[in-house]
Every structure is written in C-alpha cells, then in structure tokens.
Amino acid sequence: MPKPNAGEGATQEGTPVMKRIALLAVMAAALTIASTGLAPAGASPALPAHPTAPALEAVPVKTGLDNPAGFTFLPNGRIIYGERGTGNVMLLNPKNGHTSVLYAIKKVRSNGEQGLLGLAVDPGWPKRPYIYAYATRQVQSLQNQILKITVFKGKGIAQKVIWRLDTTAGTYHDGGHIDFGPDKKLYAVVGEGHDSTNAQDLTNDAGKVLRMNRNGSVPEDNPFDDSLIFTYGLRNSFGFAFDPQSGTLWETENGPECVDEINVEQAGENHAWGPHETCSGSDPDNTNQDGPQPRIMPLRWFTPTIAPTGLAFCEGCGIPESDGALFFGANNTGEIREIELTADRKDVASMAVVFQFSRAVLSMQAAPDGGIYFSTNNAIYHLVQA
Secondary structure (H helix, E strand, O other), X not given: OOXXXXXXXXXXXXXXXXXXXXXXXXXXXXOOOOOOOOOXXXXXXXXXXXXXXXXXXXXXXXXXXXXXXXXXXXXXXXXXXXXXXXXXXXXXXXXXXXXXXXXXXXXXXXXXXOOEEEEEEOOOOOOOOEEXXXXXXXXXXXXXXXXXXXXXXXXXXXXXXXXXXXXXXXXXXXXXXXXXXXXXXXXXXXXXXXXXXXXXXXXXXXXEEEEEOOOOOOOOOOOOOOOOEEEEOOOOOOEEEEOOOOOOEEEEEOOOOOOEEEEEEOOOOEOOEOOOOOOOOOOHHHHEOOOOOOEOOOOEEEOOOOOEEEEEEOOOOXXXXXXXXXXXXXXOOOEEEEEEEOOOOOXXXXXXXXXXXXXXXXXXXXXXXXXXXXXXXXEEEEEEEO
C-alpha cells in the first residue's frame, strides 16, 4: 500500500512498506488528534473543525490477517478480502470470525505497492455470481489486471481477465481500488506506474479513473470515444467512494512530498498531474500543471502529506452525529478523518481527525447495513460510536 509521499528521486521513494508500518506503532504515541482543513491557497481560511465530532472506537472483526489491502461485502454482510501478497481471495464471516479461501489468484506479484489490491462484488449478486479482483500478475509481462471470478457454491471456479494495463506495472503507483457505481458500471483507479507522463497520455490507462461494463468493454456514454478513461491526470490513488445521496464520485489522491488531495471525479476531467510537477510551493498550482484546460484542482489538500487511503460514506452507519458524512483513512499517520459536506454535497464544509489508530489505515468500506469498516496490514475493524 502507499508509501510516504516523496518527490521523484527523493530518498523516501523506495522506503519499504512493512518498515513504514512498523514505525507507525512508535509514532502513534506522539501523534496529537487535531482538526485539519486546508483550503485552496488564497480562497478561504482553514476549515472549521466538525462542531460535534463524535467519540469513536475500533472494534476488531478479525485480527491476525495477511495484509488485507482490499476488501468488500457480500449483500448478506459477509466480508471478502484479499491477501495482497498471496493472491488469495478470502471469505470472512464477521459474526464468528471464520475464514476460508474463496479463490486463489495465481502469479500475483507484490513488490512495493503491487499485489492483490482491490475487490468488488457484482451488483446482481447472487443471480450474477461474480467477484472482480484488481491484481498485479506476472503473465508474459508484469501487468495490472482486473479478473472476473465465477463463484459456485461458495468457491471460485473460473477466472477471466477483462482488463489489463497497457503499460508495465510499476513497483509503486499501481492504484487498485475497484467498485461498482450507482450506474452499475465498474470503476477502477489506476496509478501512473511511477511515470508522470502516463497521467496525461490518453492512449494508455495509467494515471486514470476507468469506467467499464461488467465484461470490461467500453460503455457507450464514456467521455472519450472507444476508451475506458473516465478521468485522467492522477498520480496514485488508494480509495474512492460514491456519495449515496448524490451519486458523486469522491477520491483520495497521493501526491509527491508536498500535496495530497481530496477530489471529486467527474466525466472527462483532467486533474493535471504530469511531468511538469514541482514542489517549489505547497499547493496544487505547483503539482497539477499539465494538460489542456480546464485543469481541475482538488477540493482540499494536505501539506505536510498524510497519504490518504480508503474512504466511505456514513449513511445509517450507527454514528448519528456523522450521518451523511465522509470518512477516510491515512497511511502515514494512522488517522481517520471525517468530512462534513456542504448542503449541496459538492464541497467540504468542515473536517476533523475523529480517530487515531496505531497502524496505517488502508481500505475503508461501508457494509450493507451502513456500518463503516476499515483494514490495516493485519486486521479488519468496525468503526463505532464509543
């Protein structure tokens, strides 16, 4: 999963993920829970803290897991998670903690940020018994792929590759989160493979949010002809979620050493990451300056960087003060932050750190009953009101 943000060529660029996660346990004691809301430079002052930020706690669902970098839910509430390094797709019963192997994806590679990174369930389940997985695999070449896995009687029995990245998978910047939107199209976020020029190149899928049909084909209403690309100009993202009230796609973005981002992704947009990025300043005017106009700037950004990861909306999540809000995690700090949206749900009204964890927060998902869950490198937790 994500590394500490660093500029191209900086010594932090190759910091091992496990070393970073081990350091977080030491760092946690020194971290202070503080509200943060960094507005666009010159546009407005810092955002106010959430006025009624709730007291939260993390209830373990299952610990001792093997790097559940991505997870999702079946409609019956059972959890499907992926072991990033082994390629095993696991089935977890949250009521009793029982786990079993649903399917084993072969030839998975997990150097740096590679591996089994994302999972999604067909919205027609169980009549359409398919699981979708985003994984880095050594198949002829090193490729990021999306596989459609057929499930029969609780076991995966076949797989089909419905998408493969048309550039070599990067050791870093692989992206990997996938999910179905309200339109029942499959969305995937793909990192630029540690090559910033890919993000502005509309002839390949790296550095993009993709939108596809269930079989991997191009929807007729995509913004670019005969292309899966939904938005472009991205560096490296580990999370997105659809607002259940508006259908809007919100995304967290890992920048270089100076700027991480919170974005809304709308069809055809250019988020302007590319080869002319610099960190000569501390705002997106420096990092996001490539490609044609209009160049879309983030709603909010973070300096110093926090490496934002998974995010999920609270819609009947059992935390009454947060109903309608957006939660997201951070790799570098172990924080979970809450965003209160504006009345029109198009912008950020307030933001606060509402929970501090001792490990990096990786994926985050809303369960069928609305509950908010998140994963670390060795466990899955339920976020509840204390």
